[in-house]
Amino acid sequence: MRILVVSTNTLLKPMPVLPVGAGMVYSALKAAGFEARFLDMAFVAEPLEALRDELRACEPELICLSVRNIDNQVIQQPESYLSFVHEVMKVCRTCSSAKVMIGGAAMLVMPGELVEELGADYGIKGSGGEAEAVRLVHDLERGMAPDTGTVRNADPAYHPVYSRIPAKSLFSPQYFIPNPRIKKASMGYQASRGCSRHCIYCSEGYMNSGACRIPAEQFMEDMRIVQADYQVNSITFVDGVFNHEVEETIEFCGQIGRTSTSLEWSCALTPANITEELIRSLKHTGCRFVDIGADSGSGRMLRRMGKQFTPEHLLELGRLLEQYHIPYSVSLLFGGPGEHEETVQETVQLVNQLNPVYILASQGIRIYPHTALYNIALQEQVIHPADNLLLPAFYQSRDYSTDLLTKALAASRHIYKDMLMNSIGGRT
Secondary structure, three states: OEEEEEEOOOOOOOOOOOOHHHHHHHHHHHHOOOEEEEEEOOOOOOHHHHHHHHHHHHOOOEEEEEOOOOEOOOOOOOOEOHHHHHHHHHHHHHHOOOEEEEEOHHHHOOHHHHHHHHOOOEEEEOOOHHHHHHHHHHHHHOOOOOOOOEEEEOOOOOOOOOOOOOOHHHOOHHHHOOEOOOOEOOEEEOOEEEOOOOOOOOHHHHHOOOEEEOOHHHHHHHHHHHHHOOOOOEEEEOOOOOOOOHHHHHHHHHHHHHHOOOOEEEEEEOOOOOOHHHHHHHHHOOEEEEEEEEEOOOHHHHHHOOOOOOHHHHHHHHHHHHHOOOOEEEEEEEOOOOOOHHHHHHHHHHHOOOOOOEEEEEEOEEOOOOOHHHHHHHHOOOOOOOOOOOOOOEEOOOOOOHHHHHHHHHHOOOEEEOOOOOEEEEOO
């Protein structure tokens, strides 16, 4: 079967994101013996025309579209990306008779809605889409095609053959231009799939019961490829949460250390699973930066947001990172259910006790179906059952406003930045 895999993401700011997931699907299909081609639209001057050229050249029987983002999730300047994906679908339908399958990160949050909106034939939801894509193509060849509009759930387990990092030659050299801030080339890498957290706004974390880490042998081989072939010695673990369990994370840090003594890396930590031994392991195996996914510094808000840690845990994590000289940032979400003047002040006062490199503060929370926040928003009539949530919709407590945050930041010893990296205020 002839297959065209397309990465539809064209966003280049704040920095281009290597389409590893789409590349893994392509590589998996090739490894399974299928005739496949790959198109990355990120650095193409005329992406739709490039798609037309590919469709004419390979005459595919299946088109696999990877959709990374539905919108920018910024309440101050909401921007939907679906209009471009609609244009991509239009080209696919007018220039080809091939079936169209949708995958990618966007399918984690609204899979059925996205397939219906775009008029795709099939969809794959979840991490592990590379192995599921192979299974789907095998079914198509056997004449066992699923019904039009079907969404298949991927198995998050890492496949020993299909879940492998693609060859560097698949990607544009522009992805590997050294980052001017850190003076070196870097890339993102996902070392675990699924989530063990239950945050009220996240469809993946709220629905899943756990996470699986990449097997040691696959990780070691991937890192060999990253350093030897990609010539990259700095990676960011893009796992939503790096420290699912303390002992397991310490063991994984040991794998990093045994794999390479020159690899530098960063990750996102939850304050829920922290010990001094863990932070020591991070430091000794090359961790150079941590993002703390705090969301709030108010105990009341942490409970309402479904967090499994307290303000005291957050302070302890900051103390340990400072003790081991690991710089860190803090990510906050203001405006969640029950947010009001006192809880905003509690967060600012607690963060005053920390010493982050920077603070990223979002206001308002993007609402997705299948989450606890969705049910809260329905009850409070922030949204209605008939609303199309593919269009950006946000929850913001009626007792919260930007003015409350601005007022609280008058007592802050730090600068707070928004999602667009604009300064909100702070530093007295």
